[in-house]
Amino acid sequence: ASLFSAIEMAPRDPILGITEAFNADKNPAKVNLGVGVYYDDNGKVPLLECVRKAEAQLMEKAAPRTYLPIDGLAAYDKAVQELVFGADSAVVQEKRAVTAQALGGTGALKLGADFLKRFSPNAQVWISDPSWENHRALFESAGFVVNTYPYYDASTRGVNFAGMLQALETMPAGSIVVLHACCHNPTGADLTEDQWTDVIRVVASRGLIPFLDMAYQGFGDGIDADGKVVRRFADAGGPLFVSNSFSKSFSLYGERVGALSIAAVSAEEAARVLSQLKRVIRTNYSNPPIHGGQVVATVLSTPELRQMWEEELAVMRVRIREMRQAMVQKLKEKAPGQNFDFVVRQRGMFSYSGLTKEQVQRLREEFSIYAIDTGRICVAALNSRNIDTVVGAIAKVL
Numbered sequence: 252a253s254l255f256s257a258i259e260m261a262p263r264d265p266i267l268g269i270t271e272a273f274n275a276d277k278n279p280a281k282v283n284l285g286v287g288v289y290y291d292d293n294g295k296v297p298l299l300e301c302v303r304k305a306e307a308q309l310m311e312k313a314a315p316r317t318y319l320p321i322d323g324l325a326a327y328d329k330a331v332q333e334l335v336f337g338a339d340s341a342v343v344q345e346k347r348a349v350t351a352q353a354l355g356g357t358g359a360l361k362l363g364a365d366f367l368k369r370f371s372p373n374a375q376v377w378i379s380d381p382s383w384e385n386h387r388a389l390f391e392s393a394g395f396v397v398n399t400y401p402y403y404d405a406s407t408r409g410v411n412f413a414g415m416l417q418a419l420e421t422m423p424a425g426s427i428v429v430l431h432a433c434c435h436n437p438t439g440a441d442l443t444e445d446q447w448t449d450v451i452r453v454v455a456s457r458g459l460i461p462f463l464d465m466a467y468q469g470f471g472d473g474i475d476a477d478g479k480v481v482r483r484f485a486d487a488g489g490p491l492f493v494s495n496s497f498s499k500s501f502s503l504y505g506e507r508v509g510a511l512s513i514a515a516v517s518a519e520e521a522a523r524v525l526s527q528l529k530r531v532i533r534t535n536y537s538n539p540p541i542h543g544g545q546v547v548a549t550v551l552s553t554p555e556l557r558q559m560w561e562e563e564l565a566v567m568r569v570r571i572r573e574m575r576q577a578m579v580q581k582l583k584e585k586a587p588g589q590n591f592d593f594v595v596r597q598r599g600m601f602s603y604s605g606l607t608k609e610q611v612q613r614l615r616e617e618f619s620i621y622a623i624d625t626g627r628i629c630v631a632a633l634n635s636r637n638i639d640t641v642v643g644a645i646a647k648v649l
């Protein structure tokens with residue numbers, strides 16, 4: 252028998268499986284709402300103008316492709332840290348935060364998970380129920396036991412906050428709590444500021460380790476509004492992990508640009524943390540790729556480009572909100588009796604639409620509209636040309 256003869260086929264990725272089925276569908280009116288990608292009104296993944304301009308500048312420089320430092324491009328790490336915590340924040344001013352360039356948000360989560368496994372090997376991880384489908388597998392593959400805390404309440408289509416808080420209040424000290432900073436994936440249901448106040452208080456009083464995953468900064472209420480929760484956690488003191496991603500906010504999915512930031516209690520502690528984080532990176536992939544980090548660093552640190560980015564991100568955010576409003580409005584006409592108002596309350600790219608698995612299946616089989624079995628749809632894949640088709644089909648399967 253060969254080394255591989257007993258290896259079983261791994262289960263297919265459910266989301267990528269939907270895209271494969273979509274690609275094979277010959278219906279010209281097909282729509283893929285299963286993705287986690289922003290499309291513009293023409294149904295295209297945009298190349299942001301600020302990115303094109305930064306790339307033109309970089310091409311012009313034609314710099315050699317040396318290795319980056321283990322923790323990435325210094326200008327990138329600095330710009331990202333200021334974006335995440337605020338340039339004038341105490342953590343940044345007192346040099347208590349470390350930021351390392353990472354391979355997208357996923358890479359940042361994995362660095363944080365590996366780091367935590369080294370220094371807190373017996374802690375358990377808690378993720379929201381439900382959560383981004385990779386959170387569990389990622390922390391388990393780093394060696395952790397992964398539990399869930401209550402999050403989504405299907406009856407209100409909002410957050411089961413009492414359940415969530417109660418779970419936090421009974422977790423053992425040192426537990427690692429993964430929280431979505433904004434634009435919760437998959438539900439679109441976020442905490443209010445007051446609810447965050449309670450979470451921050453309980454996390455501090457019980458000595459939990461917060462790990463904020465911020466993959467959609469700027470897609471909720473704006474760059475600063477979405478990032479505010481990170482600053483509030485940092486101000487509360489205590490250890491803090493933040494993974495952030497530019498995949499969506501810069502439309503740079505394939506460049507793999509993200510970062511892991513860790514807030515410590517002193518500059519001296521931060522220096523030790525960084526030294527150990529570098530070991531994690533060194534033994535994984537040595538150092539990150541150069542291009543995406545340079546693009547983002549150039550945009551963030553060049554005032555005109557940065558302003559352009561903020562405007563382009565606002566265009567994406569506003570378009571998603573318009574699609575939410577249009578969907579609710581059109582469903583009111585096509586399916587009177589049903590209330591979809593919650594769709595405009597949800598934040599970010601996704602909506603837990605409330606469609607059942609059977610309804611999702613009918614959408615796929617009868618109308619070539621592809622959504623996730625849980626009822627998650629990507630609102631950012633709706634546009635002025637496909638929305639009537641989608642709403643019409645939803646009204647028919649309800």
Ligand code: PLP
Nearest residue numbers: 287355356357383436466496498
């Ligand atoms: N975290 C959440 C909640 C996400 O939704 C995603 C991407 O969909 C990620 C992390 C990963 O981001 P990236 O594609 O940059 O690895």
